[in-house]
Amino acid sequence: MMHLNNLYETLRERRETLGVTQLHLAELSGVALRTLKEIESGKGNPTAETLSKLADVMGMDLKLEIRKPAV
Amino acid sequence: MMHLNNLYETLRERRETLGVTQLHLAELSGVALRTLKEIESGKGNPTAETLSKLADVMGMDLKLEIRKPAV
DNA sequence: GCTTATAGTGCGTTATAATGCCTTTTTTAC
DNA sequence: GTAAAAAAGGCATTATAACGCACTATAAGC
Numbered sequence: 001m002m003h004l005n006n007l008y009e010t011l012r013e014r015r016e017t018l019g020v021t022q023l024h025l026a027e028l029s030g031v032a033l034r035t036l037k038e039i040e041s042g043k044g045n046p047t048a049e050t051l052s053k054l055a056d057v058m059g060m061d062l063k064l065e066i067r068k069p070a071v
Numbered sequence: 072m073m074h075l076n077n078l079y080e081t082l083r084e085r086r087e088t089l090g091v092t093q094l095h096l097a098e099l100s101g102v103a104l105r106t107l108k109e110i111e112s113g114k115g116n117p118t119a120e121t122l123s124k125l126a127d128v129m130g131m132d133l134k135l136e137i138r139k140p141a142v
Numbered sequence: 143g144c145t146t147a148t149a150g151t152g153c154g155t156t157a158t159a160a161t162g163c164c165t166t167t168t169t170t171a172c
Numbered sequence: 173g174t175a176a177a178a179a180a181g182g183c184a185t186t187a188t189a190a191c192g193c194a195c196t197a198t199a200a201g202c
Contacts, residue, residue: 038159
């Protein structure tokens with residue numbers, strides 16, 4: 001895919017911080033377990049809606065922001 | 072879809088700020104014009120990769136961040 | 143008005159995201 | 173080390189994103 005690795009890692013880290021399993025997050029978010037697994041393992045190319053469902057339930061926002069120049 | 076309206080508006084605003092047409096952005100980003108039109112018009116549910124391609128070329132980042140409580 | 147550039151949309155095709163089911167692998171707790 | 177829980181992954185199906193093409197609508201100039 002691309003370098004969206006940050007996104008996937010961020011999702012996983014957040015999930016682990018919350019102490020919830022993939023299965024539980026799948027149930028809470030309405031995203032299929034199979035889909036969540038693919039996303040966290042860096043395969044797949046999730047849609048904005050799928051990302052948003054996961055973000056929502058974990059208290060996160062999916063957003064676009066102007067890139068800050070590397071200092 | 073969802074309330075990803077922010078995302079789409081952000082994309083359009085950024086494009087207009089840069090003074091570039093949909094056609095030009097499509098060429099620069101490698102996202103098909105048809106696809107870009109659908110996104111900006113709020114239809115469609117773009118993939119992370121598509122969003123990322125558009126963001127990249129406009130100097131933006133797609134990111135997930137912990138929601139800030141409404142003050 | 144007319145012309146041109148830009149944006150919006152209908153329709154069909156192709157590629158692939160989302161999903162379910164089932165099995166394997168890894169991790170965690172005894 | 174065994175059992176249970178959690179995660180990873182193969183495979184097939186369904187839903188739909190991405191796309192091309194052609195047409196329409198809406199500015200923006202002149």
